[in-house]
Amino acid sequence: MSERTGSRVSRRTLIGGAVATGAAATGVAAAATMEQEQPFETAQRPVPERRPNFLIVLGDDLGWGDLSSYGAPTIRTPHLDRLAASGVRFTNGYSASSVCSPTRFGLYTGRYPGRLHGGLGEPLAEKNDVDGIPTDHPTLASLLKGVGYETAMLGKWHCGFLPSFSPTRVGWDEFFGNFGGAVDYFSKIDTSGIHDLYEGEVEAEDLRYYTHALTERAVEYIARPREHPWLLNLNFTTPHWPWEGPQDRAVSEDLTRRVVNGDGLLAHFDGGSLGVYRSMVEDLDRSVGRVLAALDHGGQIHDTVVLFASDNGGERFSYVWPFTGGKYTLNEGGIRVPTILSWPGTLPRGRVSHEPVITMDWTATIVELAGARPDEEHPFDGTSLVPYLLRGQALPERPLFWRMHDWRALRAGTLKYLQTDDGSDHLYDLSADQHEQADLVDLRPDDLDRLRAAWEKIAGDQLPYD
Amino acid sequence: MSERTGSRVSRRTLIGGAVATGAAATGVAAAATMEQEQPFETAQRPVPERRPNFLIVLGDDLGWGDLSSYGAPTIRTPHLDRLAASGVRFTNGYSASSVCSPTRFGLYTGRYPGRLHGGLGEPLAEKNDVDGIPTDHPTLASLLKGVGYETAMLGKWHCGFLPSFSPTRVGWDEFFGNFGGAVDYFSKIDTSGIHDLYEGEVEAEDLRYYTHALTERAVEYIARPREHPWLLNLNFTTPHWPWEGPQDRAVSEDLTRRVVNGDGLLAHFDGGSLGVYRSMVEDLDRSVGRVLAALDHGGQIHDTVVLFASDNGGERFSYVWPFTGGKYTLNEGGIRVPTILSWPGTLPRGRVSHEPVITMDWTATIVELAGARPDEEHPFDGTSLVPYLLRGQALPERPLFWRMHDWRALRAGTLKYLQTDDGSDHLYDLSADQHEQADLVDLRPDDLDRLRAAWEKIAGDQLPYD
Incomplete structure (x- = not known):
C-alpha cells in the first residue's frame, strides 16, 4: 500500500476546459x-x-x-x-x-x-x-x-x-x-x-x-x-x-x-x-x-x-x-x-x-x-x-523560466517542468492540473526532455551559484 | 535572514473570539x-x-x-x-x-x-x-x-x-x-x-x-x-x-x-x-x-x-x-x-x-x-x-489523543501538543491559531510539559510499535 502524503487543489470543471489554465484558478469568492x-x-x-x-x-x-x-x-x-x-x-x-x-x-x-x-x-x-x-x-x-x-x-x-x-x-x-x-x-x-x-x-x-x-x-x-x-x-x-x-x-x-x-x-x-x-x-x-x-x-x-x-x-x-x-x-x-x-x-x-x-x-x-x-x-x-x-x-510564445539554488522550473505553453529540492524531475500539465499532483514525468518523457533542455539553455547563460 | 517555508490558515476576526475554535474554522462558502x-x-x-x-x-x-x-x-x-x-x-x-x-x-x-x-x-x-x-x-x-x-x-x-x-x-x-x-x-x-x-x-x-x-x-x-x-x-x-x-x-x-x-x-x-x-x-x-x-x-x-x-x-x-x-x-x-x-x-x-x-x-x-x-x-x-x-x-473535559509511529498529538481544551515526524515538539493554541503556525513551545513550557505528560500517560497503556 504505497500511499503518500498530500493535501491541497483547480476547478476546471466549473469553468470548462478551454481557459482552464487561467480561469480555473479562481475560487468562489472570486466568482463575483x-x-x-x-x-x-x-x-x-x-x-x-x-x-x-x-x-x-x-x-x-x-x-x-x-x-x-x-x-x-x-x-x-x-x-x-x-x-x-x-x-x-x-x-x-x-x-x-x-x-x-x-x-x-x-x-x-x-x-x-x-x-x-x-x-x-x-x-x-x-x-x-x-x-x-x-x-x-x-x-x-x-x-x-x-x-x-x-x-x-x-x-x-x-x-x-x-x-x-x-x-x-x-x-x-x-x-x-x-x-x-x-x-x-x-x-x-x-x-x-x-x-x-x-x-x-x-x-x-x-x-x-x-x-x-x-x-x-x-x-x-x-x-x-x-x-x-x-x-x-x-x-x-x-x-x-x-x-x-x-x-x-x-x-x-x-x-x-x-x-x-x-x-x-x-x-x-x-x-x-x-x-x-x-x-x-x-x-x-x-x-x-x-x-x-x-x-x-x-x-x-x-x-x-x-x-x-x-x-x-x-x-x-x-x-x-x-x-x-x-x-x-x-x-x-x-x-x-x-x-x-x-x-x-x-x-x-x-x-x-x-x-x-x-x-x-x-x-x-x-x-x-x-x-x-x-x-x-x-x-x-x-x-x-x-x-x-x-x-x-x-x-x-516563450518559455517562462525560474532558477533557484535547489529548484528549477520552466513553463512552456501549459506544460511545466519542475525540479524540486530533492533533485527529482517532475512534469505537470497546468491546463488540467494546476494543483501539481499528476506527475507526467514517466508518461511523457519527450516533453520532459524538451522542457529540461530549454531550462538548461537559459540557465547556461547565467551566473553560477557559489 | 532565517526565513522559512510555509503556506496555508482561521478567520477568528470574522466570527469573534468566543467560539473561535469552532466557528472560525469555516470559510465563506460555509457562511451561507x-x-x-x-x-x-x-x-x-x-x-x-x-x-x-x-x-x-x-x-x-x-x-x-x-x-x-x-x-x-x-x-x-x-x-x-x-x-x-x-x-x-x-x-x-x-x-x-x-x-x-x-x-x-x-x-x-x-x-x-x-x-x-x-x-x-x-x-x-x-x-x-x-x-x-x-x-x-x-x-x-x-x-x-x-x-x-x-x-x-x-x-x-x-x-x-x-x-x-x-x-x-x-x-x-x-x-x-x-x-x-x-x-x-x-x-x-x-x-x-x-x-x-x-x-x-x-x-x-x-x-x-x-x-x-x-x-x-x-x-x-x-x-x-x-x-x-x-x-x-x-x-x-x-x-x-x-x-x-x-x-x-x-x-x-x-x-x-x-x-x-x-x-x-x-x-x-x-x-x-x-x-x-x-x-x-x-x-x-x-x-x-x-x-x-x-x-x-x-x-x-x-x-x-x-x-x-x-x-x-x-x-x-x-x-x-x-x-x-x-x-x-x-x-x-x-x-x-x-x-x-x-x-x-x-x-x-x-x-x-x-x-x-x-x-x-x-x-x-x-x-x-x-x-x-x-x-x-x-x-x-x-x-x-x-x-x-x-x-x-x-x-x-477530556484530552483527545492521537498516536502514530512518527507523530504524537494531544488536544486539551484549546491547546494542542504536537510532535512531528522529525521528533520536534510543538504547542499551538487552536483558539487563535488553527493554522498551526505560531509555535508556543518556548513561550509556554509548563503547558507543553503538562500536555506531553498527558500524552505519555495515555500512550503508556497501548501496544508498542514494532
Missing part, C-alpha cells in the same frame, strides 16, 4: 468578480499623447489567493478588487522568483535575477560590496529618468546594502525605506535587531506603522505639483512577517525587545494567526485605496499606469488555493501572484487576462510606454506587453 | 450554511420509545473542507449540506487517526487503534493472522446484535484480511465490499493488482462504479421489510485514489492494465486533477442523497440516526483550509473531518456544535442509544455523547 469580467482581447487602442506616470505597488509575500478577487475565503480587499475592476486582472501572473530580493532584481533590471550575483541570494542577506545592483547598471528608474521622468522609491529596496548600494545611486531620485528584507512594523529593526529605515542614505526615524508611513509618503509624492511624468515604486512590506497589524504596537514592543536581546526572531515563528494576517492584508488594501484616492483627487488617475503585484508566493498564513507550495518553492503557490494592471481611459475596464506574464515583462513594458529604450549592453529578459496591450498583437 | 445554523445547546430532549436505526456513512480520505458546508470553494454537495441542515454539524469533529484503517479500528471497537496490533498499521497492509479484529473481540456490530439489531457492512472494511479476519465474524450479519484499503472503482483490483470484492467471504464480481454499486446495495438494505432495528456501516471508498469519477471507465482500464502489469501504482500519482476530484465528491454527495431518499421513502428517516464522517483528513486533492497538513500528519488537516449527525424529530435541526469529538465517541454514543452496554473487558476509550445530546449535560 469574474462574473463582471470580460476576457481581455488584444486590439489597437488609442495611445494618449501624454506619457503616463507609473505607480508600481508591490506587496511582500502576498500569496496568490490573499485578495478577495483572487479567491480569499475571508480576507476582504475592496480597494484592490476595485483596482482590478478598473483594468486588467491577470490570472497567470508570475514573480521572477519565489523569494523577495531576486524578484526585485528582476523588476528593477528587467533581467533574470541570476545575471547579478546579488540576485542569487534566497533572499539577499550579506552586506558586502558585491551583492547589489552596481551603480553603473541601468535600471527601470535610470532608463525612465533618462527620458525625463521623476522617480522615487518608497519602502523595501532589498537589492544591496550601504555603503556600496542604494536606490538613489541607480536612478531613483528619492528613497525612503528599508534596505533589507524585513523590518518590524513599528520599531523598524531588522532581523539582526539593527534599525533599518533611511531617507536616501541617511538613517531616519519614524515609529508609525510602516504601511501607514509609506502610504502618507506616497500620497504626498503624488500630490506634488510637477511638470514631468513620474515613476513611483511603492514597496510595502505588508504582509511579510513580523505578524503585526496596525493595532499591534504591544506585539512589536515585545518582539523588538526579544530580537534585540537575541531572545527571539523577527521571523516571528511564535506569533501571528490568520486573524492578524487578515488585519495586515486588509490594512494594505485600505492603504492602497488611500493612494489611489490621491491619484484620483489630483486628477492623475487617467494618466497613470498602476501595476499591483507581489514579489513572490504566499508565506505561512497565505492562501494559495488552488495551488500547492509557497514561498521558497517553485510550485505555482511559490511564484503565481496577484497581478493587476490599470490605466483608465487607455486600457479597457473589467478585463481578465489568462496570458502568462512575469516580473521582467513589466519592466520592458513600462520602459516602452515611457518612450525609453533598454540599454544595449543589458537587454531585457522580459517581453514588453505593449504589442499585446495596445497594438492588437498576440503575445509571442 | 452557518447563517442558518444555531449553536447546539445541550438540553433534555424526548427520547423516542422505539430504538433507532443507525446509518453510518464514511467517506474515505475526504478532507475537512471538501463539502460546501465546510468551505469548499467549488465542490457542491447539496445533499450532505441538507443532511447537516437537518441535524448537527460538528466543527471540531476528529478522526481517530490520520490514516484509513486505524480510524476504522477505533470506530468498530470504540477503543484507541493502538489497543490492537492491526491498529498500528499506517495503514494496515499485511495479510497475516495477527493484524485484524479478533473473532472474539466485541465490536459496535456485535454489541448491537446482542440487543437485537440487524447489522450490515457495505464497502471498505480494512481491519484484517481473510482467512483470519472478516466483518461477518465480528458482528456484521452481512458484508459486501473490499477487505483492503483501496480498490479500482471499476475493476475492483487492489494495490497489488489482486481482485478485492467480496460477498461475505466469497469473492464477488461487480464491474459497476463502486460508489454506485454500494449505493444500490444500501438502498436495497434500507428498503427491506423487517421487524428489528438495524445498523448499516456504509463505507464508501470515495474520494480515495485512484482518481476516477463515474465517467472514467477508460482511465480505470488503462490504470488497471498498468497495475496488473506492474507498470503503475493504484495510488495514481500520474493522474487526477481537481476537476476529477470534484466529480468524485459530487458523485458521493448524490449517492448519499439517494440513500437518504430511500430512508425517507421508507418512512424510516425519523427513526434513523445518520452519522456522516471521514476516516481521516484530506489527501492530495483535498481542501483542508484553514488547516495545514493532511492525511498521514497529525496537524489539524490530517485529523479534522466533516462530521454530521442527524436524527430528525429527536435532535433539533440546523445546529452547529463546536465541541471536540472523536471517532470512538460515536461508538460509545451509538451503543448507548441502542440500549446496549460496552463489554467490561473492553471498555470504550470514547465518551458517549448521549448526555450532551439528549440529557442536558455538558461534555466532560
